[in-house]
Every structure is written in structure tokens, then in C-alpha cells.
Amino acid sequence: ELKVEQNPLFLSMQEGKNYTIYCNYSTTSDRLYWYRQDPGKSLESLFVLLSNGAVKQEGRLMASLDTKARLSTLHITAAVHDLSATYFCAVDMVYGNKLVFGAGTILRVKS
Amino acid sequence: DTGVSQDPRHKITKRGQNVTFRCDPISEHNRLYWYRQTLGQGPEFLTYFQNEAQLEKSRLLSDRFSAERPKGSFSTLEIQRTEQGDSAMYLCASSRLADYNEQFFGPGTRLTVL
Numbered sequence: 001e002l003k004v005e006q007n008p009l010f011l012s013m014q015e016g017k018n019y020t021i022y023c024n025y026s027t028t029s030d031r032l033y034w035y036r037q038d039p040g041k042s043l044e045s046l047f048v049l050l051s052n053g054a055v056k057q058e059g060r061l062m063a064s065l066d067t068k069a070r071l072s073t074l075h076i077t078a079a080v081h082d083l084s085a086t087y088f089c090a091v092d093m094v095y096g097n098k099l100v101f102g103a104g105t106i107l108r109v110k111s
Numbered sequence: 112d113t114g115v116s117q118d119p120r121h122k123i124t125k126r127g128q129n130v131t132f133r134c135d136p137i138s139e140h141n142r143l144y145w146y147r148q149t150l151g152q153g154p155e156f157l158t159y160f161q162n163e164a165q166l167e168k169s170r171l172l173s174d175r176f177s178a179e180r181p182k183g184s185f186s187t188l189e190i191q192r193t194e195q196g197d198s199a200m201y202l203c204a205s206s207r208l209a210d211y212n213e214q215f216f217g218p219g220t221r222l223t224v225l
Contacts, residue, residue, distance in 0.1 A: 004153075033213065042202060043154070043216040050211055088153050092212055098144065098167065099214060101153030 002027045002093050006102035014110055016078050021105045023072040023089035031092040032072045033099060034063050036085045043088065047074075079109045113137075115217035117203050123223045124193055131189045132220045136205030143186050144204040144214060145178055147171070154202055160186060193224045 003026040013019050023032070031050055035043040047056045049065035049072060056063050060083065062075045072089055086106050090099035116135045124130050136143045141162050146154035157176070158168045162183035175193075180186040190197055200221050204214040 031211065035216075042218045043204075045213055045215060048211055048213045090153070097212075098156035098159060098169075099154075100156070103151075104153050 002029075002091060002100045004089060004091050004100050004102040006087075006089060006105050008105060009103060010106045010108075012108045012110060013076075013079050015080055018078065019076050021074040021076075021087055021089075021107075023074070023102055025070050025072075025089075025091045025100075027091075027093055028067070028070070029091045029093050030067055032065050033090045033092070034072075034074055035088045035090065037088065037104070038085050046087075076107070079107075081109050081111055083107060084109045115203055115205050115215055117201075117217040117220050119220055120218060121221050121223075123225065125225050126195060127192055129189065129191045130193060130222065131187055132201055132203075132222075134186045134188070134203030134217060136185070136203070137207075137215060140205035140207045140215075141183070142206045142208065142212070143180055144206070145186070145188050146202040146204065148200045148202055148219070149198075157188075157201075190222075193222075195224050198222055198224045 005024045007022045034046040037043050047063040052067040054065045060077045065072045086104045088101050088104045090101045118133045144159040145157040148154045158178050160180040175191045178188045200219045202219045203217045206212050206214045
């Protein structure tokens with residue numbers, strides 16, 4: 001059974017600082033997705049990572065995938081308050097099939 | 112492209128009642144998924160369709176749950192004889208395989224069972 005673990009589960013950081021969220025998964029997969037969820041809202045797709053070594057960047061967020069280590073990272077650069085949200089990684093074990101989500105990382109950026 | 116829509120957005124019901132939720136996917140998406148999310152957790156897969164065919168159901172989906180996608184467009188999720196443990200956010204998502212199965216989520220239906 002595929003398991004997806006995120007760490008940390010809660011992250012409080014100061015504006016302007018850098019930090020990384022980690023996502024480990026237990027079974028081979030070449031596809032990993034990052035989503036953002038604001039309180040009481042649905043999930044917004046951030047990144048789709050499709051191969052080993054894939055790196056995607058959007059604004060202050062950068063995601064990468066190492067399929068051999070079964071690890072993805074979401075790096076936050078110079079955090080701003082607007083990045084406060086819950087971030088989920090999800091893995092698609094069989095192409096086109098269901099996503100298995102991690103528990104989420106609650107990010108709070110303090111000014 | 113109007114995105115994935117769900118109706119209703121909120122539903123409060125008494126234990127033992129039946130409820131039905133609707134999901135309208137993005138029009139060119141042939142895959143439709145239902146997930147359930149409880150507070151502080153990531154979404155958990157319930158079932159999914161390719162066109163009108165239901166291809167997989169989670170073990171989480173008891174006999175009280177049924178889902179349909181009759182013409183390969185909108186989908187309904189029905190819960191019979193609701194229990195307090197059914198209280199959750201029910202999320203619908205759709206995707207197109209050509210787009211690497213990137214799943215786009217609707218706003219969700221929040222169910223409260225009293």
C-alpha cells in the first residue's frame with residue numbers, strides 16, 4: 001500500500017526566511033503533485049512533477065523530484081504572508097489513477 | 112473553462128437521512144474522482160470514473176455509498192442512512208490523461224450529520 005509522508009506537519013516561519021517541506025513516498029512512482037489549500041477552500045494545483053530530476057518553479061516556490069530516493073521537496077524562498085496555507089503532496093502510483101495524499105504541512109508566515 | 116463545480120456547498124442532515132451530492136467536471140475531462148477530507152487530514156480517495164465507467168472504489172466506500180456518472184458528464188454521490196462519522200468535506204476532481212492526470216478540484220460539499 002502506498003504511503004505518503006510529509007514533514008514537517010506544521011511550520012511557522014518569519015517573513016523573508018527560507019525553508020523546505022519534504023515529501024517521502026513508499027512505492028515507486030514517477031509522478032508527484034503539489035497542491036495548496038487555504039482554510040475552508042478547495043485544493044489548488046501548484047506543480048506537476050513527472051520524472052526523476054524534475055524541477056518546477058513559480059514565484060517563491062520551487063518543487064523538485066528524486067524518484068530514486070522517493071522524495072520530493074517544496075522549497076520556499078523569502079517567505080511572505082500570502083504563502084500561509086496548507087500544502088499537500090500527492091502521488092499517482094498507477095498512471096491516471098487515484099492520488100494518494102500526504103497529511104499536509106500547515107505553513108504560517110509571520111510578519 | 113469554468114472549472115469543477117459542486118452542489119450543494121453545504122449540507123446539514125440528521126442521522127439516518129439520505130443525501131446526494133452533484134459534481135460537474137471540466138467539460139473536456141473524461142476522468143472524475145471523488146475524495147473525502149476530514150479536518151486536519153489530506154483528501155482520501157473514494158471512487159473514480161472514466162467516462163461513465165466506474166473503475167475503482169475504495170475500501171472506505173461502504174455499501175451505503177453509491178456514485179454514478181450516467182452519461183459521462185456530471186456525477187452524483189449518494190450516502191444512504193447517514194452516520195455522524197460521514198461528516199466531512201466531499202471533494203470532486205476531474206482530469207484528462209493527456210494532461211498528465213493533473214487533477215483539478217471543485218469547491219467541495221461540506222456535510223454535517225447531526
